[in-house]
Amino acid sequence: MKFILISSTTLAVFLFAGQAHAADGQEVYSNNCAVCHAAMPPKLSDKSAWEPLIKKGTDVLVASVINGKGAMPPRAGKPELSDADISAAVEYMMTQAK
Numbered sequence: 001m002k003f004i005l006i007s008s009t010t011l012a013v014f015l016f017a018g019q020a021h022a023a024d025g026q027e028v029y030s031n032n033c034a035v036c037h038a039a040m041p042p043k044l045s046d047k048s049a050w051e052p053l054i055k056k057g058t059d060v061l062v063a064s065v066i067n068g069k070g071a072m073p074p075r076a077g078k079p080e081l082s083d084a085d086i087s088a089a090v091e092y093m094m095t096q097a098k
């Protein structure tokens with residue numbers, strides 16, 4: 001299932017991210033997520049919005065971004081983002097809410 005989804009482009013990104021050890025969550029967030037999450041809920045740094053999300057756990061939140069949720073398109077509308085990029089961005093957002 002996963003192999004079918006991985007195109008050569010995402011594979012290259014994935015390998016690159018692997019080499020760099022981890023995608024830079026803040027950079028992924030700024031380039032792909034801030035366009036919405038700087039202004040609309042769940043807003044970055046909004047502790048009351050993030051508290052219940054953090055309780056759901058990283059895996060659930062990462063899955064929401066990969067599959068899309070409500071007005072958020074799958075992979076935030078950027079099919080080139082790898083799972084590692086998305087989890088780095090989610091983890092960055094979770095740390096900002098504390």
Ligand code: HEC
Binds near residue numbers: 053060081
């Ligand atoms: C087009 C605007 C848009 C973009 C781009 C976007 N989001 Fe979202 N995001 C939303 C909206 C709207 C929701 C609320 C969805 C709902 O609960 O109905 C949301 C919800 C979330 C949630 C909570 C999911 C849950 O299970 O409740 C997380 C985590 C999240 N976004 C992370 C990200 C990350 C990481 C990125 C960048 C890779 C991103 N978003 C890009 C609009 C966006």
